[in-house]
Amino acid sequence: MSAHAPAAKPTACLVLADGTVFYGRGFGAEGRTVAELCFNTAMTGYQEVMTDPSYADQIVTFTFPHIGNTGVTPEDEEAAEPHAKGIVVKWDPTEPSNWRSTGTLPAWMASTGRIGIGGIDTRRLTRTIRQQGMPHVALEYRADGNFDLEALRTAARDFTGLTGADLAKDVTTAQTYRWQDGRWEWGTGFPAAQEDGPKVVAIDYGAKRNILRSLVSAGCNVTVLPANSTYDDIMAHQPDGVFLSNGPGDPEATGEYAVPMIRDLMEKSEMPIFGICLGHQMLALALGASTVKMNHGHHGVNHPVKEIGTGKVEITSMNHGFAVDGATFPANVEETHVSLFDGTNCGLKVKDRPIFSVQQHPEASPGPQDSFYLFERFAQSMQA
Numbered sequence: 284m285s286a287h288a289p290a291a292k293p294t295a296c297l298v299l300a301d302g303t304v305f306y307g308r309g310f311g312a313e314g315r316t317v318a319e320l321c322f323n324t325a326m327t328g329y330q331e332v333m334t335d336p337s338y339a340d341q342i343v344t345f346t347f348p349h350i351g352n353t354g355v356t357p358e359d360e361e362a363a364e365p366h367a368k369g370i371v372v373k374w375d376p377t378e379p380s381n382w383r384s385t386g387t388l389p390a391w392m393a394s395t396g397r398i399g400i401g402g403i404d405t406r407r408l409t410r411t412i413r414q415q416g417m418p419h420v421a422l423e424y425r426a427d428g429n430f431d432l433e434a435l436r437t438a439a440r441d442f443t444g445l446t447g448a449d450l451a452k453d454v455t456t457a458q459t460y461r462w463q464d465g466r467w468e469w470g471t472g473f474p475a476a477q478e479d480g481p482k483v484v485a486i487d488y489g490a491k492r493n494i495l496r497s498l499v500s501a502g503c504n505v506t507v508l509p510a511n512s513t514y515d516d517i518m519a520h521q522p523d524g525v526f527l528s529n530g531p532g533d534p535e536a537t538g539e540y541a542v543p544m545i546r547d548l549m550e551k552s553e554m555p556i557f558g559i560c561l562g563h564q565m566l567a568l569a570l571g572a573s574t575v576k577m578n579h580g581h582h583g584v585n586h587p588v589k590e591i592g593t594g595k596v597e598i599t600s601m602n603h604g605f606a607v608d609g610a611t612f613p614a615n616v617e618e619t620h621v622s623l624f625d626g627t628n629c630g631l632k633v634k635d636r637p638i639f640s641v642q643q644h645p646e647a648s649p650g651p652q653d654s655f656y657l658f659e660r661f662a663q664s665m666q667a
């Protein structure tokens with residue numbers, strides 16, 4: 284039997300809350316999980332996607348069919364473990380062909396408790412997500428193929444979803460630490476961080492490693508603090524600037540801790556502040572703007588974003604299911620970037636202050652590096 288032939292009996296199934304069932308072949312860990320289902324259009328970088336902490340409580344459908352063909356390597360992990368609860372793919376992963384690979388995707392998923400389903404019509408599923416919004420789903424892999432569809436549908440329906448979900452506190456670091464390396468370079472790997480350079484306190488709401496590496500590569504000396512850090516916790520490190528990371532869940536759900544801390548920071552200090560994705564959304568909330576849940580979000584590596592001031596278009600990496608409502612900015616805030624896919628807000632700047640943030644991912648990982656200039660802009664604002 285060829286690897287792509289349909290299995291005699293399905294070993295995995297994906298059940299949407301509306302009762303739609305997709306059968307396929309299970310890989311990775313056996314078990315059941317519930318989550319919000321999104322789709323990601325990246326052609327590469329599945330390991331970075333799966334380990335991005337912003338994917339907590341989500342399952343990712345990859346629209347690119349050949350997932351798994353470059354294996355896995357610890358160098359491509361954006362966190363110590365995968366955060367996406369599972370993946371949905373077109374074909375079964377093949378044997379890896381890549382000199383950097385140290386193992387297979389299914390074995391890595393099995394060892395980290397993540398569930399995969401292969402053999403799915405991901406075009407149909409993606410069309411469903413685009414038309415109906417990101418559904419709540421149950422995904423199960425069991426080798427005996429005996430599924431209790433009613434129980435799976437109930438589990439999908441009972442999932443409370445991401446609106447109102449405060450997940451940053453689940454994925455943040457427990458301890459404060461100094462970040463040690465810069466961006467991976469061909470032939471040399473990860474360069475060691477320098478001691479000099481502006482001191483950045485990076486608040487970890489689910490930070491991707493390549494963001495911390497990008498700050499280092501832009502010349503910063505980075506100390507990482509937990510999500511519930513207060514203004515005083517931050518100032519104890521005498522930083523030159525504060526970075527607000529990406530992260531999972533609903534930005535509004537951080538209104539008890541992150542948003543008031545950011546407000547404090549803006550009121551009591553003159554320091555530069557830079558935020559990415561969840562950091563952008565929370566900064567917008569602290570400034571008095573609002574955020575909204577999107578229909579199917581932006582998850583991919585080819586999203587065109589225009590920098591309004593220059594008219595320049597950058598091709599960006601994106602992963603978000605909420606967006607800042609650019610129409611709600613107060614008078615002291617300027618919209619700096621906009622999505623050319625749907626016109627949604629992608630950036631803000633506080634007028635006359637070195638405080639800015641973007642919705643896209645300038646660290647890429649995976650994706651293009653057009654937006655890396657933002658790390659340099661932040662480093663320069665601290666040197667000014």
Ligand SMILES: NC(=O)CC[C@H](N)C(=O)O
Pocket residue numbers: 337528529530531532533534559560561562602603604605606
């Ligand atoms: N990558 C992120 O930081 C995502 C932010 C937020 N959780 C969203 O889905 O929009």
